[in-house]
Structure formats: C-alpha cells, structure tokens
Amino acid sequence: DTGVSQDPRHKITKRGQNVTFRCDPISEHNRLYWYRQTLGQGPEFLTYFQNEAQLEKSRLLSDRFSAERPKGSFSTLEIQRTEQGDSAMYLCASSGSGRAIYEQYFGPGTRLTVT
Amino acid sequence: AQSVAQPEDQVNVAEGNPLTVKCTYSVSGNPYLFWYVQYPNRGLQFLLKYITGDNLVKGSYGFEAEFNKSQTSFHLKKPSALVSDSALYFCAVRDMVSGGYNKLIFGAGTRLAVHP
Numbered sequence: 001d002t003g004v005s006q007d008p009r010h011k012i013t014k015r016g017q018n019v020t021f022r023c024d025p026i027s028e029h030n031r032l033y034w035y036r037q038t039l040g041q042g043p044e045f046l047t048y049f050q051n052e053a054q055l056e057k058s059r060l061l062s063d064r065f066s067a068e069r070p071k072g073s074f075s076t077l078e079i080q081r082t083e084q085g086d087s088a089m090y091l092c093a094s095s096g097s098g099r100a101i102y103e104q105y106f107g108p109g110t111r112l113t114v115t
Numbered sequence: 116a117q118s119v120a121q122p123e124d125q126v127n128v129a130e131g132n133p134l135t136v137k138c139t140y141s142v143s144g145n146p147y148l149f150w151y152v153q154y155p156n157r158g159l160q161f162l163l164k165y166i167t168g169d170n171l172v173k174g175s176y177g178f179e180a181e182f183n184k185s186q187t188s189f190h191l192k193k194p195s196a197l198v199s200d201s202a203l204y205f206c207a208v209r210d211m212v213s214g215g216y217n218k219l220i221f222g223a224g225t226r227l228a229v230h231p
Contacts, residue, residue, distance in 0.1 A: 042205050042221030056216050101217050106158035
C-alpha cells in the first residue's frame with residue numbers, strides 16, 4: 001500500500017498521560033498536514049510541514065501539542081498531559097508539488113480516547 | 116471569516132435516482148474548492164477539485180460538482196446513486212488567508228444514505 005499510513009489506529013489513555021502518533025506520508029510528497037476531527041464535525045487544521053520545516057501552526061495547537069518531521073519523511077504528533085477534550089480522530093495528510101499540492105491524501109487516522 | 120457550510124446533515128436518496136449534496140462557501144478572492152468522502156473507519160478520500168476553468172468538474176466514481184460563483188456554491192452531484200455511495204461527504208475550501216500553504220477549511224459533513 002503506497003498511501004498515507006498512521007500508527008496506531010486507536011489509542012486509549014488516561015488523563016494526564018503523554019501520547020505520540022506517527023504518520024508516514026506518500027513517499028514523494030514533501031508537504032504534510034495534521035488535522036483533528038471530532039464527532040459530527042469536519043477536520044480542523046492543526047499544523048503543516050514542508051519538508052522538515054514546520055511552517056504553520058493553528059491556535060488549536062496548545063503548548064501541550066508538539067509535532068516534528070525530523071528528516072522530511074515521517075512525522076510525529078505528541079500530546080503531553082492529555083485531557084478528555086483531546087479525544088478525537090487525528091488525521092494526517094500529504095501532498096506533492098506543483099499543481100499536485102492542491103490534492104491532499106489522507107491517512108486512516110488515529111482515534112484517541114482519553115479516559 | 117472564511118467558512119464552508121453544508122446545510123444538510125443527511126441526504127436520503129433511492130438507488131438509481133440522481134443525488135445532490137449541497138455546499139456553500141465564503142472566502143476572499145477566487146476559491147479553490149474540494150469534495151472528499153469518508154467511509155467508516157477509513158480516512159478521507161479525494162473526489163474532485165475546482166481551481167479554475169470549466170464550472171462543471173468531473174471526479175472519481177462518477178461524481179461531478181458545479182461551481183457557481185454568483186451563488187457561492189459548489190454542489191456535488193451524481194446522475195444515478197448507488198448503495199455503495201452511502202458515506203459521509205465533506206466539502207472544503209482552501210484557506211486564502213494563510214501563507215499559501217494550502218490548508219483546508221472543511222464543512223461539517225453531510226451523510227448520504229442511498230436506499231435499495
């Protein structure tokens with residue numbers, strides 16, 4: 001499968017614990033996005049990477065959230081001191097260059113449940 | 116403020132009948148518009164986009180969408196619905212205010228139910 005992959009698919013954690021999610025984009029894509037989707041809503045933008053540079057962060061991304069893309073390939077999203085309000089589906093997407101930047105390809109998501 | 120509205124939470128249609136899923140938008144400048152579909156336990160799949168050119172855009176799985184600038188709409192259509200089209204559909208617009216990074220603003224989604 002050459003699509004976007006995310007790991008884990010599901011994560012249940014207790015409030016106050018730290019969690020880390022991984023995203024592997026399509027190999028030739030240099031642009032990577034993280035979104036968050038809560039029940040009954042559309043995805044909301046969290047952050048954007050072009051290669052290894054994090055170029056934009058949403059105000060939704062509090063200081064408990066950090067994202068990295070160390071070698072311009074896979075990316076990680078860490079949430080520290082999780083809260084129940086962090087429960088959501090975390091989606092990763094990637095896109096290529098030129099006109100291909102307008103088509104974002106999404107992974108299956110990581111569903112986080114904070115108890 | 117930039118936004119996307121999908122006025123219907125759910126659309127019900129009989130198999131074989133035409134379907135329309137509505138979307139209106141509010142952005143500054145010329146919009147870049149997208150439709151995505153989400154099946155249970157799967158990520159969003161790209162269906163089609165409008166950037167410029169012909170107002171009628173054709174996409175995957177027989178779907179098409181019509182861009183109407185005067186009505187600020189981008190409705191998704193299909194001439195003959197299939198039961199397998201039942202899913203959650205999202206309309207999105209490119210954020211025209213951010214630094215050209217192509218982040219998307221999504222609507223809340225419309226659940227399409229196609230009945231046999």
